[in-house]
Amino acid sequence: MxxxxxxxxxxxxxxxxxxxxxxxxxxxxxxxxxxxxxxxxxxxxxxxxxxxxxxxxxxxxxxxxxxxxxxxxxxxxxxxxxxxxxxxxxxxxxxxxxxxxxxVSHALLVYSIVFFSFFDLFSQLPVMSTFATSVGASSFIVGFVIGLYSLSNTLGNILSGIMTDKIGPFKILMAGLLLTSIALLLYHFVDQPAFLIAVRILHGFVAGLIVPAAFTFSANTTTNEQQGKKVAFTGTFVGLAAIIGPAFSGIMASKTSVPFVFTCVAIMGLLLAFLSAVFLGKYKIAKKEKDAAVVHSSSLLFNAGVIKAYGGAFFLMFSQGAIAYLLPLHVQTLGYDSRLSGTLMSTFGIIAVLIFVLPTNRIFDRVAPSRTMAIGIGLMGLSQLVISQSTTTLTLYIVLGLYGVGFAFLFPSINTMLIKATPAELRGKAYGYFYAFFSLGVVAGSSVLGWLPFNIIEGFSFTGIILLLFAVFVAFNKEREHALNH
Known part of the structure; x- marks a missing residue:
């Protein structure tokens, strides 16, 4: 039994x-x-x-x-x-x-793979700088090592998209899961900065193979009428990873070690690779005949809807980078404990997850993605402007909650927009570039604000204005919204 x-x-x-x-x-x-x-x-x-x-x-x-x-x-x-x-x-x-x-539900297995990929990313945030310092890295190398992951991740995203269209998402998923798990185990052998740099390049690159292939698999196994709701469910797993990943790694690293934390994540990846080999390998995606015009026309990969989706991905993560860079400094200048920054970030994640899970997720199939995208990016921009003026814990929590609502509207919208604007034959490549813009947005959000001569309030204001301008652009330049079914 x-x-x-x-x-x-x-x-x-x-x-x-x-x-x-x-x-x-x-x-x-x-x-x-x-x-x-x-x-x-x-x-x-x-x-x-x-x-x-x-x-x-x-x-x-x-x-x-x-x-x-x-x-x-x-x-x-x-x-x-x-x-x-x-x-x-x-x-x-x-x-x-x-x-x-x-x-076994192949959809839940793909959701779990998405969770693993983002859990791997978010679990690095609280521990990587201290780990780099512990192996003798200078302050410059510490910052370089953290940014290096996102840069190599961008290359992995692009390669994943190209190869997914050629050989299918399953093989790329398997390669990404197995190689990422191996890369995570390599941190046990890191004892000097040079080796850490090599491991970070490898880790970022192979981890970049997973998400474009996973989202392509999910999109190609879903009807057009349910794309928005399904993407919202996928966002739930991203949100859970954002909430749980930093807490897990921070607590476990303080009790054990950073390499042990990565070993736990590696075990999860190996388990998912095994389950994928058993269940996803048997799942056959119905193949559509390729239209020669579709296959040879690169213009379909860069139409108005796709460009807006790429812009949304970039500015979403640009905003995230700004929050990660400026919020701890703002909290510190207000005289609050640094732990408040962590709980504030968890607040926006929890709000977003609730919107993804509750019946509110139906809005993403009933309202045009350009509208929900404009609302989402607008709310995120507004919250950036208001954060700089917030001086009490109550107002900070309210503003981060508003930011979470904006995030919850934006993430499914840009994914749905991308799916509806690309044919299945080019969807892997489209998602590869899409998540490359995600990775570049993270780097740009923190580095650009670090380079510019802004104080904390000016940094928040600059980010908010940029987001609001993009929201206006999306709202007044409606895309040609139609599904490419042939």
Whole structure:
């Protein structure tokens, strides 16, 4: 008799909860009161390993049970709350009788791959600068190493798009998952800046193979009438990665080590590679006959809708880079604890996820993407202007919530716009360039504001004005919105 996926989740969840209590209640007192540092190292490593199994169980349950995504979100959040797993277990025990095991959903597996890719990215944010310093990197090399990932990621995105159109998304997904997992394991051997630079180039490049192929697979297996809703669900997994990734790596790195954190992420990648080989490899995408005009016309890859989608991707991440660069400085100048920056960023992620998951996601199939895109980029620009004038924690939370609404409107809109503006035969290449603009936006957002002679308020104002101007451009230059079905 096969074990129910929820039962497996409950067992691993209880083990995770017990190991967390041992870490907090026994190992940490042994370290900080009696000076036995090995206690946290040993117990933290065990807890990290159990958490990897627990995360795999959450993924397996989501794929086989197909329950509401809020269950998966609650299971992940419970892992960071003492006694959270035990409280959740009561709910899971009741739910186990209500949910039957279903065939593997290729859509949820692709969502999980998207989550892994962005979880890998966001888990680097709190730890990479300190890790680079620990292996002897100068302040210049630290900044160079962080930006280098995005630059090499851009090349991976472009290659992924080109190869996806030629050999299909499945093979590129498999290559990306396996090579990214190997690259993550290489951090264990980094002991000098030169080797770290080499690993960062490799890691960024192979990680860049995943997302364009995943989004192409998803787009090519979805009807045009459901593209907006499905992209919104995909955004849910991006948002969850943005919320959970930094918290996971920050906590685990403080208890164990940065290479151990990356090993946990690598295990997730290897598990997804195995599941993809078993289930996605058997899934056949219906092939459409290629129109010779479509195949040979590069103009279809750079029509008005595609260019707007690329612009939206660039300015979305430009805004993110500005937030990451300026918000901690703004919070610090106001005299608040630096932890407030982290909770503010989590706030915008939580708001975005709620809009993605709740029935509000239907708007992306009912309203033209150019309109929701203009609204999203406009709200993000407005929030940038208001952040600089916010001086209390309440107003900062409200403004970041507004920013989250804008993000939630923009992300599905630009994806839907790209899908509707490109034929399936060119969609891989289109997504490759699309996520290359994502990567370039991250680099530009922080570096441009660092180069310009702006103070914090001027930096926020400059970013807000740029976003609002782009919103006006989108609103008053409506694209030719039609699906390319032939």
């Amino acid at each position: 096969r074990l129910h996926p929820i039962y497996i989740l409950r067992i691993t969840g209880l083990l995770d909860g017990i190991s967390l209590l041992v870490l907090l209640g026994i190992a940490m007192p042994l370290k900080y009161i009696w000076g036995i540092e090995q206690a946290v190292t040993i117990v933290g490593s065990i807890h990290g390993g159990i958490f990897c199994l627990y995360a795999a169980a959450i993924l397996y349950a989501a794929i086989r049970v197909r329950w509401n995504l809020l269950w998966s979100a609650a299971a992940l959040l419970a892992a960071f709350i003492p006694l959270g797993n035990f409280l959740l277990d009561r709910k899971l025990k009741k739910a186990q009788a209500s949910y039957s095991v279903k065939p």
